[in-house]
Amino acid sequence: MKRTGAQIVWEVLTREGVDTVFGHPGGAILPVYDAMPAYPVRHILARHEQAAGHMADGYARVSGRVGVVTVTSGPAATNLVTALATAMMDSIPILAITGQVPTTLLGNDAFQETDVTGVTQAVTKHNYLVTDIRDLARVLREALYIAQSGRPGPVLVDICKDVLNDETDYEFPEKLDLPGYRPFAGVDMQAIEAAAELINQAQRPVIIAGHGVQMAHAENELRQLAEKAHIPVAMTLLGLGDIPETHPLSLGMCGMHGEARANKAIQASDVLIGIGMRFDDRVTGDLDAFAPHAKVIHIELDPAEINKNVPADVGILADAREALQALLPKVQPAEHREWMAQIEEWNRESQERDILNAEVDELIPPMIMRELWHVTQGDVIMVTDVGQHQMWEAQYFLHERPRQLLTSGGLGTMGYALPAAIGAHFAAPDETVWAVVGDGGFQMTIQELGTVMQEKVPVKIAIINNGFLGMVRQWQELFYEKNYAGTPILSPDYVKLAEAYGIPARLVTSQEDVSAVLKEAHEHPGPFLIEFQVKEEVNVYPMVEPGEAIDNLIRRRIVQGPSGLQPAW
Amino acid sequence: MTHDPSTFHKYTVVAWLEDKPGVLSRVLSLFRRRNFNIESLAVGHSERPGVSRLTFTVLGDDRMVEQAIKQLDKLVNVLRVEDITHKPAVRREMALIRVKVNAQTRPEVMQLVDIYRAHIIDVSMDSLVVQAVGNEERLNSLIDLLSNFPITEMVRTGPVAMTRGAAGKNGNGKHARRMAL
Ligand SMILES: Cc1ncc(C[n+]2csc(CCOP(=O)(O)OP(=O)(O)O)c2C)c(N)n1
Ligand SMILES: [Mg+2]
Numbered sequence: 001m002k003r004t005g006a007q008i009v010w011e012v013l014t015r016e017g018v019d020t021v022f023g024h025p026g027g028a029i030l031p032v033y034d035a036m037p038a039y040p041v042r043h044i045l046a047r048h049e050q051a052a053g054h055m056a057d058g059y060a061r062v063s064g065r066v067g068v069v070t071v072t073s074g075p076a077a078t079n080l081v082t083a084l085a086t087a088m089m090d091s092i093p094i095l096a097i098t099g100q101v102p103t104t105l106l107g108n109d110a111f112q113e114t115d116v117t118g119v120t121q122a123v124t125k126h127n128y129l130v131t132d133i134r135d136l137a138r139v140l141r142e143a144l145y146i147a148q149s150g151r152p153g154p155v156l157v158d159i160c161k162d163v164l165n166d167e168t169d170y171e172f173p174e175k176l177d178l179p180g181y182r183p184f185a186g187v188d189m190q191a192i193e194a195a196a197e198l199i200n201q202a203q204r205p206v207i208i209a210g211h212g213v214q215m216a217h218a219e220n221e222l223r224q225l226a227e228k229a230h231i232p233v234a235m236t237l238l239g240l241g242d243i244p245e246t247h248p249l250s251l252g253m254c255g256m257h258g259e260a261r262a263n264k265a266i267q268a269s270d271v272l273i274g275i276g277m278r279f280d281d282r283v284t285g286d287l288d289a290f291a292p293h294a295k296v297i298h299i300e301l302d303p304a305e306i307n308k309n310v311p312a313d314v315g316i317l318a319d320a321r322e323a324l325q326a327l328l329p330k331v332q333p334a335e336h337r338e339w340m341a342q343i344e345e346w347n348r349e350s351q352e353r354d355i356l357n358a359e360v361d362e363l364i365p366p367m368i369m370r371e372l373w374h375v376t377q378g379d380v381i382m383v384t385d386v387g388q389h390q391m392w393e394a395q396y397f398l399h400e401r402p403r404q405l406l407t408s409g410g411l412g413t414m415g416y417a418l419p420a421a422i423g424a425h426f427a428a429p430d431e432t433v434w435a436v437v438g439d440g441g442f443q444m445t446i447q448e449l450g451t452v453m454q455e456k457v458p459v460k461i462a463i464i465n466n467g468f469l470g471m472v473r474q475w476q477e478l479f480y481e482k483n484y485a486g487t488p489i490l491s492p493d494y495v496k497l498a499e500a501y502g503i504p505a506r507l508v509t510s511q512e513d514v515s516a517v518l519k520e521a522h523e524h525p526g527p528f529l530i531e532f533q534v535k536e537e538v539n540v541y542p543m544v545e546p547g548e549a550i551d552n553l554i555r556r557r558i559v560q561g562p563s564g565l566q567p568a569w
Numbered sequence: 570m571t572h573d574p575s576t577f578h579k580y581t582v583v584a585w586l587e588d589k590p591g592v593l594s595r596v597l598s599l600f601r602r603r604n605f606n607i608e609s610l611a612v613g614h615s616e617r618p619g620v621s622r623l624t625f626t627v628l629g630d631d632r633m634v635e636q637a638i639k640q641l642d643k644l645v646n647v648l649r650v651e652d653i654t655h656k657p658a659v660r661r662e663m664a665l666i667r668v669k670v671n672a673q674t675r676p677e678v679m680q681l682v683d684i685y686r687a688h689i690i691d692v693s694m695d696s697l698v699v700q701a702v703g704n705e706e707r708l709n710s711l712i713d714l715l716s717n718f719p720i721t722e723m724v725r726t727g728p729v730a731m732t733r734g735a736a737g738k739n740g741n742g743k744h745a746r747r748m749a750l
Contacts, residue, residue, distance in 0.1 A: 117591065121598050126645045129591070146645060180587055180648045304639035307632060 003170035005133045005163045006031035009097065010039040012140040015172055018068050020426050022046055022055040026072025028099025028112065031164035033070075044426065044455055047447040049076045051419035053083020054445070056094050058423030061406045062381060064215075066093045066147045067423060073099045074112030077158070078119060082413060084154045085123040089410025090238060091211065093152035095143055096124075102162040103131045116158045125153030133166040138173045145176055150183025151302040152215065185303070187318045187326045194314045195273075195297045196330035202271035204339045205231045206294075208254060208283070211238035211409070212276015212301060212320045214402035219243065221324035222275065228328065230336045232343060234262035236277050238409040241399035251343070255283040256544045257391040260553055261346040263544070266291050267551040268342070273297045276320040279309040280410070281546075289549035299323045353541070353556040356396075358567045362535040363511055365389055365464050368518075369396035372434065372462070375518040380432045381406065381424050385417035385441035388470040391540040393436050415444030421459045422451055432460065432522065439465040439491045446497075452527050453501045460521045461529040465491055467536050474539050478554070491531075498529040505529040538569045572630055579608065580634045581660065581730050584623040584641055585615060585648040592646045596623065599644065605629070605637045609727030611662075620648060624729045657733040664708050665690075666699040667722040668715050678718060685711045696721065704728070 003011060009032050013021075022044045025033045036043060046052035049071045056067030071080055077098040087094045101110040117129045126146050128139045136159065143155040199205060213222050222242055226233050226249045233243045234254035243250050251262035266272060272294035277283070279298075284290045287309060298305075298312035299320055306315040316323050351357065355366050369392050382397055383406040384390040390407055399405050406424055408416040421435035442463050452459060473487040498505035506517045508530055521528035542553040559568040586592050593612060600607050606628040615622035627637055634652065642650045668678055675697070682689055682699050685707065691698035701711055705728055712720070 118594075121595060122602055178645060181645045302643070304636065304643055308636060311632070 001170045002167050004031065004035065004165060004167050005136055005159065006035035006165070007038075008133070008136050008168075008170050009140065009159070009164070010035055010041065011170060012137050012144075012172065013068065014039050014041060016141070016144050017065070020044065020059065021068040021070055022052040022059070022423060023070035024049050024052055024072070024076060025070075026076050026099065026112075028073035028101060028161045029070055029076075029097070029164075030072075030099070031161065032097065032099065042426075044422070044451065046419065047450045048445065049079035050082050050415065051445050051448045051451070053080045053094065053096065054086065054413075054416050054419035055423035055426075055451075056096075057083060057087050057092050057416075058383065058406055058420030059427045060087075060092050060094060060423075061420070062403055062424045062427035064403070065427075066095050066144055068095045068097070070097045071099070072112070073101055073116070074114045077114055077116040081120060081123060084120055084156065086408050086411045086413040086416060087154040088123045088125065090408065091152050091215065092154065093147040094154035095147050096154060096156040098156060098158045099164070100129065100158045100160045103160045104162065106131070106160065116156065120156050123154070124156045127156040128158065130157060130159045130163055133163050133168045136163060137170060141173050142176060142178060146178070146181060185301070185317045187322050188316065189326065191314055191316045192323070192326045192330060195316060195327060198271050198295050198297060198314060199229055199231075199273070199327075200332045200334070202231075203336065204265075204269050205229065205271040205273065205336070206251075206265050206269040207231050207233045207273045207275060208236065208266065208277055209233050209239045209242035209275050210236040210277025213239060213242040214276075216276060216301070216320035216322075217402075218276070218319075218321035218324050219402050221321055221328060223247070224328055225324055225331060229331045229334045230340070231273070232265055232340070234258070234266060236280070236283055236409070237394055237407065239277060240394060241402045241404045244400045245398040246400065253394050255280075255550065256285070256546075257395065257540050257542065258544075258550070259395070260350045260542050260555070261343050263542075263550040263553065264346050265343050266294075267549070269294045271295050271297065273299070274310070275299045275324070276301070278302070278305045281309075283550075284309060285544050285546075285548050285550040285552075353558065353567045355538075355541075355556060355567050355569055358569065359561050359563065360535075360569065361511070363509065363514070363532060364538060364569060365392045365466070365532070365534050366396045367511065368462070368464070368514055368532055368534070369393050369436070371514050372436075372518055373397045375515060376432065376434070376522055380404075380434050381421075381428060383407070383417045383421040383424055383433060383435045385435075385437040386412045386414045386471075387438040387441060388466070388474060388538075388540050389436055389438045389464040391471075392464075395540075414438075414441035417441065418445050418448045418459075418461065419451075421461075422448060422455070422457050425457050425459055432458075434460045434462060436462045436464065438470060439463060439467065440469040440489050443489075443491070449498065449501045449503065452503060456526065458526045460527070462521075463494055463529070463531045464534055465494070465531055466534050466538070467491075471540070473537070477537070477539065478543070479545075494529060494531040503527045503529050505531070507531045507533065509533045535569065572633060576630050577628050578630075580627050580629065580652060580654040581658070581728065582625055582627060582634070582638060582650060582652050582654075583730060584625070584650045586612075586621050586623055587646040587648060588614075588619050588621045589646055592644075595644055595646065596641065599640055600637075603637065603640055605633070609725075611727040611729045613729075624727070626728060653730055653732055658730050659733060660704050660728045660730040661702055662705055662708055662726055662728040663700065663702045664712065664723060664725045666701065666712065666715055666720055668697050668699060668718045669695060669721050670697055670718060671695065674718055678715065681711070681714055687711065
């Protein structure tokens with residue numbers, strides 16, 4: 001079978017089940033676009049390559065399959081870097097295909113030439129430069145395999161334009177030969193025995209469940225372990241939904257803006273079980289003061305994460321599901337009444353400080369998040385941007401299931417939400433996708449309203465407009481004496497803007513309207529945008545100052561309200 | 570857990586790499602990015618075509634070196650990594666040292682070269698080039714002595730190493746992943 005390089009790209013991708021790609025064309029990738037219509041793939045045109053990358057990311061997080069993005073050389077490839085870095089930090093499988101100048105011009109500073117493999121080395125799991133058509137099919141197949149196996153991540157394939165135009169005899173490469181790539185580890189039964197022994201003796205056990213649980217589809221096993229051995233479960237930001245947040249054993253999110261009960265339980269624990277998580281600094285705070293009494297069991301697929309930040313007493317190098325399946329029969333049923341009572345006590349304290357218990361006339365973001373949960377009955381895909389609204393969503397929307405919350409956890413990439421929500425829609429067209437964004441982050445990828453319009457993406461957009469780069473303002477308030485330098489931010493008239501794109505929109509300024517407008521948006525069949533003009537200087541609490549122990553929490557103050565003591569904002 | 574530089578010592582690690590474009594750049598970029606304190610690095614062919622062998626020494630503590638090894642092992646083109654710091658091994662390094670000499674000092678230098686079983690590989694009126702092979706300490710002590718003459722130019726390869734005994738492994742071992750756990 002004679003095929004051009006461009007045809008080989010589609011032959012391999014479609015053979016591997018790819019039917020949706022996100023991208024933006026240009027000179028060096030043009031042969032790929034030229035060959036595309038002959039293949040059963042849908043192309044979503046993004047307005048910016050960063051957004052195309054986030055779309056592929058959102059698609060991958062929801063579908064569990066590799067998200068594919070195709071862009072051209074030079075500026076297009078450099079535009080993609082942020083999306084690759086975002087995916088790298090959160091272990092998201094992406095295949096990025098970039099066009100490159102012809103091999104004859106490589107290294108010549110040719111028009112739109114950038115050393116793309118050089119530039120993306122640190123933000124990809126692996127990358128390739130293809131200069132010979134005979135390598136192309138094999139490289140694409142390897143790239144897809146590497147992206148989704150082991151600890152997933154983005155893989156980039158940079159293809160010279162002449163390679164795309166060349167012709168060769170094509171055959172699908174059946175065999176993979178990657179002698180240096182060993183993504184699978186068998187479960188070490190000795191380690192499982194050691195872990196079971198620690199768990200069976202524990203008085204104050206805590207699980208911290210992360211993103212790895214979702215990627216391994218280990219949520220049922222996690223729940224079984226928690227219920228059988230009566231272990232409360234704290235979750236990382238990307239782990240939210242590992243166990244339903246309405247479950248009695250859920251402690252909610254832990255870490256910098258975690259629930260007080262979760263952080264305190266971790267600190268007081270005698271056995272701490274990290275599952276599919278990497279003890280990121282936003283989770284641990286001061287490492288030297290982290291979980292000082294705990295024996296640590298760490299179940300993790302990436303060997304480099306075990307002992308990286310927190311030394312493990314028992315390290316289990318395995319897929320979370322396989323490890324938990326091996327562990328479950330060895331764990332004895334238990335009940336930890338005193339421990340749960342202590343946690344309940346911490347929880348009661350927190351309730352008193354919960355901003356939802358404040359009497360307040362103005363529009364407060366946490367209230368919107370909780371209302372969104374009520375209105376949607378929690379049955380939606382939530383995509384959040386980065387900042388205060390992201391933390392409020394994490395705290396006040398109760399996530400029920402894995403892959404329900406998409407957010408840039410590791411890199412904290414503003415501008416992520418709208419494009420990722422678009423990608424999420426294409427992975428799950430029957431589900432309702434909500435993008436919750438700040439006025440700052442939304443303006444970073446606002447151009448993707450064009451993609452929403454063109455592709456008729458029925459995404460619901462909730463803009464939390466607080467007139468500030470709110471999270472940075474909060475740091476300025478707490479640590480820089482309210483020197484609000486560079487953080488006040490103006491917004492366009494979002495309702496008019498949406499209308500210009502043909503997207504229905506509403507402005508909400510008062511509490512009374514929240515529920516009805518959310519309902520209207522939720523029930524509307526197409527895209528819908530809501531701008532919430534909220535009270536400006538509200539802070540996210542609790543908060544752990546960077547570098548502090550995670551139980552050293554800055555709490556919401558209690559102040560005199562209209563009818564007695566109440567939480568401040 | 571934080572790291573205390575006063576407890577750092579030197580580790581010798583061997584890695585087998587696929588001999589493909591860009592592989593060494595990946596390794597170096599990883600060292601830089603992860604802030605690993607690499608003291609020396611030597612790379613060349615191994616006994617297997619297509620596989621190169623890298624020996625490097627790194628300064629740190631056990632956990633830092635465990636990290637360096639695991640991160641290196643994750644690179645797709647890295648076949649195997651082995652920490653040979655505490656294994657019986659031979660370590661050798663080569664140095665070329667140009668020493669400034671005159672009629673009086675030349676015999677002195679030649680005598681030293683003899684004692685250290687080094688060689689003189691180039692001679693001119695006012696200088697000698699010494700080729701020395703040995704372990705690091707031995708080279709250090711020779712260089713220390715020669716610097717009195719003085720040394721005008723020098724190059725060292727950085728140590729290469731090989732474990733003792735017959736059972737050499739040839740770089741496609743599947744068990745290396747577990748070594749540090
Ligand atoms: C691309 C990028 N630039 C800068 C930052 C730093 N940053 C973190 S949160 C934040 C403010 C976000 O403001 P907004 O989108 O309005 O959300 P809010 O915090 O007000 O809810 C900034 C600037 C970032 N995370 N990402
Ligand atoms: Mg804002």
